[in-house]
């Protein structure tokens with residue numbers, strides 16, 4: 273098979289291309305296929321091609337019974353897919369189940385003393401915590417009793433702002449046991465960002481931790497709780513209780529004082545509930561399980577609401593077939609539970625299948641680049657899951673480290689960003705030692721689980737492509753008119769999912785109109801239709817499909833910059849910069865980066881009467897760190913004399929993005945102030961050179977992204 277494709281170029285240029293069109297010319301070299309190792313196929317959960325027939329379109333939606341049947345249902349559903357209120361699909365309608373029961377209780381009978389979670393603390397001399405299913409059951413029940421005691425009930429929302437500690441899955445599962453909707457905010461986000469999410473979700477309780485280790489430091493995390501409560505109050509939401517887990521129970525690791533009457537140590541509360549057992553609440557399949565906030569085109573993050581039955585079925589099914597999780601595997605996903613990847617593929621998917629899932633507290637290269645491989649060796653990890661950014665970083669700092677450790681993976685996953693072929697090859701040969709398959713998985717916070725990826729035992733790998741559509745998913749690429757772009761044409765467009773699937777989010781919390789307008793309006797054929805064929809899901813990514821049906825994801829078509837696999841909304845960054853009083857205008861643009869995929873650079877124009885200064889730059893940096901968090905800190909802030917603008921006053925982001933990436937600025941004749949471009953270029957590029965930031969050659973798709981950046985608005 274590889275001869276057919278190896279080295280063959282599909283570069284028929286499209287006639288192309290007004291920059292506002294989604295149909296762009298994409299030239300790219302097809303990479304060769306890599307077949308799955310026979311040893312893998314022999315043991316794979318999906319090795320018989322008959323599975324493809326079972327999930328063929330004529331069997332939709334009933335095919336998804338196979339996923340739902342991986343769970344225990346208190347009451348079986350009567351309607352697999354209810355489309356009566358489009359596009360608010362209801363999966364497994366009439367069914368009842370409890371997610372905590374499915375992830376914990378039902379494994380006790382056969383696997384009571386098997387490790388459910390193995391937690392690896394960042395300090396290497398601190399012992400792992402091995403939590404068996406029995407121990408997890410005990411802890412989840414006791415914490416559920418604490419929550420019950422505080423009067424929390426099914427349907428209430430509770431915000432979690434917790435680091436990578438076993439108390440986080442315990443808290444999530446305790447919420448799920450009661451039917452309480454958890455909303456976990458990534459610990460690296462600021463208190464302010466957490467407060468906004470508390471207010472949006474209407475949470476009265478915040479659950480946090482005093483501190484955690486990150487790159488060798490024990491951080492004071494509790495301070496963010498005070499900021500979060502304050503920020504929520506400003507938006508009209510009072511937090512009654514802040515529950516503080518302690519990194520070392522009995523000993524307080526933060527300097528920030530506890531607030532009398534509001535803040536309580538969880539270990540103190542647990543003392544009153546030793547041995548408590550709380551009946552799991554049987555929830556309707558469509559009851560929300562959790563909210564996960566993500567960035568979009570406006571300044572306000574969207575609370576993606578995921579269901580209990582559909583979501584849990586989908587992550588269990590995809591964990592089984594795509595992660596190839598068997599009950600006796602030791603599975604390690606190095607993502608953070610604060611993102612959707614951690615929810616689906618550290619907690620819910622692996623635990624629903626009753627496997628052992630590893631959690632790591634700290635940074636991958638602490639104290640050195642051999643750390644992940646030592647963990648893998650010591651624990652006998654055989655399935656490994658991470659992002660291209662982590663792989664690029666580990667390759668850069670320790671290209672020869674994996675060979676020094678005796679571990680053997682059968683399967684590896686990549687997620688979150690496109691992975692460059694040369695990074696893929698290092699992942700395959702050096703990390704995987706040529707023994708492990710790589711599953712490239714394309715999906716989103718909204719999709720709940722993988723939707724673009726190949727079954728690892730049945731499809732060969734192709735570096736740079738995520739693969740075909742996942743089982744039961746029918747992907748298509750549409751142009752701006754909604755016409756399907758044929759595969760193999762070399763033309764890119766907007767990737768859509770033609771049909772619903774059980775993992776798709778149910779709505780944006782509190783903003784159902786935004787749910788419809790962002791994801792369905794663009795390609796909806798008839799607003800009143802209850803036929804799902806009329807409601808393709810618009811994912812917001814550009815993509816091309818090659819002749820063999822594999823998709824290659826080109827990145828976001830909206831105002832989102834994917835930094836190290838994390839979505840940052842440019843409007844969020846810009847409105848934060850605009851909160852600095854001297855700032856008149858702000859524009860955030862992506863810059864291609866060897867390690868983090870993209871980084872953000874911020875352009876600022878000042879109000880009259882202000883001079884550019886390091887102080888103003890510092891204020892912008894602080895505003896972003898306070899409003900969003902350190903992960904959003906721009907690589908550079910450029911205070912420029914004026915922004916390049918069209919005559920109607922719109923900032924031309926593609927021009928400054930091109931300057932920042934040392935690429936040609938293209939046509940600037942439509943600018944009202946073309947003379948400013950040379951000034952900005954001189955200022956920015958000479959400052960970059962002085963810092964050692966040299967021009968970098970861009971791939972064609974990168975160049976396209978930069979040169980058309982912001983043109984879709």
Ligand code: WTA
Pocket residue numbers: 566611612613686687688689690691712713714715716717718738811812813825826827828834837838839
């Ligand atoms: C991008 C992360 C290329 C894409 C699970 C998507 C990818 C956004 C891939 C979602 C992949 C995700 N190849 N690009 N395998 N996976 N993306 O919501 O742009 O944090 O829309 O979910 O990441 O990011 P999110």
